[in-house]
Amino acid sequence: MSKVIIIGAGAAGLMAAYGAALNGCDVTVFEKNEKCGKKIYITGKGRCNLTNACEPDEFFDSIVSNSKFMYSPFYSLTNYGAMDLFSDTFGLEIKIERGNRVFPASDKSSDVIRALTAALGRMGVKIRLGTQVTGLIINDKKVCGVKCSDLEYNADAVIVATGGLSYASTGSTGDGYEFAKCAGHSIMKLSPALVPLETKQRWVTQLQGLSLKNINVTFTSGGKKIYSDFGEMIFTHYGVSGPVILTAGSYIGDRVSAGGVVELSIDLKPALDFERLAKRIDRDFEEHRNQQFKNSLRGLLPAKLIPVIVKLSEISPEKKVNSVTREERNKLARIMKNLSCTITRLRGYNEAIITRGGINVKEINPATMESKLCKGLYFAGEVIDVDAVTGGYNLQIAWSTGYLAGISAGQS
Numbered sequence: 001m002s003k004v005i006i007i008g009a010g011a012a013g014l015m016a017a018y019g020a021a022l023n024g025c026d027v028t029v030f031e032k033n034e035k036c037g038k039k040i041y042i043t044g045k046g047r048c049n050l051t052n053a054c055e056p057d058e059f060f061d062s063i064v065s066n067s068k069f070m071y072s073p074f075y076s077l078t079n080y081g082a083m084d085l086f087s088d089t090f091g092l093e094i095k096i097e098r099g100n101r102v103f104p105a106s107d108k109s110s111d112v113i114r115a116l117t118a119a120l121g122r123m124g125v126k127i128r129l130g131t132q133v134t135g136l137i138i139n140d141k142k143v144c145g146v147k148c149s150d151l152e153y154n155a156d157a158v159i160v161a162t163g164g165l166s167y168a169s170t171g172s173t174g175d176g177y178e179f180a181k182c183a184g185h186s187i188m189k190l191s192p193a194l195v196p197l198e199t200k201q202r203w204v205t206q207l208q209g210l211s212l213k214n215i216n217v218t219f220t221s222g223g224k225k226i227y228s229d230f231g232e233m234i235f236t237h238y239g240v241s242g243p244v245i246l247t248a249g250s251y252i253g254d255r256v257s258a259g260g261v262v263e264l265s266i267d268l269k270p271a272l273d274f275e276r277l278a279k280r281i282d283r284d285f286e287e288h289r290n291q292q293f294k295n296s297l298r299g300l301l302p303a304k305l306i307p308v309i310v311k312l313s314e315i316s317p318e319k320k321v322n323s324v325t326r327e328e329r330n331k332l333a334r335i336m337k338n339l340s341c342t343i344t345r346l347r348g349y350n351e352a353i354i355t356r357g358g359i360n361v362k363e364i365n366p367a368t369m370e371s372k373l374c375k376g377l378y379f380a381g382e383v384i385d386v387d388a389v390t391g392g393y394n395l396q397i398a399w400s401t402g403y404l405a406g407i408s409a410g411q412s
């Protein structure tokens with residue numbers, strides 16, 4: 001019986017174990033934490049957005065780096081394949097929410113971990129918790145096993161599924177990059193991705209905790225649009241976060257990290273063009289004609305945002321609405337259509353949903369996930385240079401690459 005060792009009991013490693021066990025192999029997973037799936041546990045705010053029920057061929061539009069590499073792994077276990085596997089084989093009830101996001105029906109990420117590990121238990125997969133792999137044993141460009149402090153374990157195939165560098169407390173401390181380097185692999189530049197953004201303007205911090213829905217964000221650099229999106233965001237004590245901001249980070253991150261000036265413009269009223277918004281302001285002002293300006297915006301803006309907009313408009317807060325001039329009204333409308341701030345920095349790995357970069361995909365066979373440089377060595381999950389936007393796509397990358405690596409390693 002061929003022996004397969006998997007390093008890491010995260011999403012990719014657990015799915016790889018399932019794939020290898022399907023082939024009747026002797027499968028052992030080494031996990032340095034005291035429990036499996038520590039990162040799965042915190043996904044989707046504890047609810048685990050485990051995949052996205054988009055049309056399978058639309059999946060690739062959501063992959064930011066190396067989408068072509070993902071063809072073969074994805075079609076070995078598609079999003080629908082993963083949904084069937086979780087519901088029919090692992091017995092996990094799932095549901096589909098807004099944006100095709102798939103969650104366990106219980107809203108508990110722990111149920112995803114439980115379903116997966118229970119299936120592995122039934123298949124005889126061994127999981128060695130609290131066991132850190134410290135290196136690979138490689139002879140003649142072929143992997144023969146792994147080292148754990150002073151012990152060595154031999155194997156016919158080893159799958160590296162150690163994750164990236166984000167949220168290091170979950171166990172993702174970049175060990176897999178070192179293993180890959182020892183096997184001769186190159187690592188593409190690593191950076192935090194799907195990460196909140198810091199801003200220069202002080203008024204942003206006043207809005208801490210304010211969440212905005214149905215807004216449009218546009219990022220520009222040197223007057224050129226680089227990214228635009230519609231959805232939800234939140235202000236924080238250092239800047240901005242939330243779904244549209246995290247996704248934007250994947251497209252503007254390199255420019256910000258390189259010191260480029262990137263401006264964020266928030267359209268608070270995307271459903272109204274400038275003229276219609278100006279008319280709406282006129283209507284509201286007519287209704288509140290004898291009120292002070294600062295008290296006249298309640299129908300238009302969330303309470304927390306009003307003092308900030310009043311300040312930016314430079315209209316005296318105490319001014320009676322009926323004496324606010326046309327020019328001032330237009331300025332107010334312009335600010336609502338273009339509330340702008342400057343992005344200064346990306347937050348770090350500890351707040352990044354994923355790590356961008358990783359093991360060079362050119363050195364991995366996408367039909368099997370096997371290293372092109374070292375026989376019997378396979379890679380799966382975030383440790384590879386593939387990443388996607390939010391919405392369940394990153395876990396799908398882990399399921400697909402893990403499954404293919406497991407199946408292939410089991411056959412080798």
Ligand SMILES: Cc1cc2nc3c(=O)[nH]c(=O)nc-3n(C[C@H](O)[C@H](O)[C@H](O)COP(=O)(O)OP(=O)(O)OC[C@H]3O[C@@H](n4cnc5c(N)ncnc54)[C@H](O)[C@@H]3O)c2cc1C
Nearest residue numbers: 008010011012032043044049133162163171381382392395
């Ligand atoms: C807060 C947060 C929320 C997220 N929400 C979502 C979401 O809802 N949907 C989605 O699709 N994606 C989400 N993601 C991203 C997703 O969780 C990851 O892309 C995915 O979990 C990566 O899986 P992985 O198995 O490759 O790595 P990991 O989950 O990081 O697993 C790697 C495992 O390897 C172990 N390990 C590492 N080195 C060693 C070693 N030397 N020896 C033994 N074990 C080792 C680690 O302890 C860890 O358990 C989220 C991420 C974060 C941080």
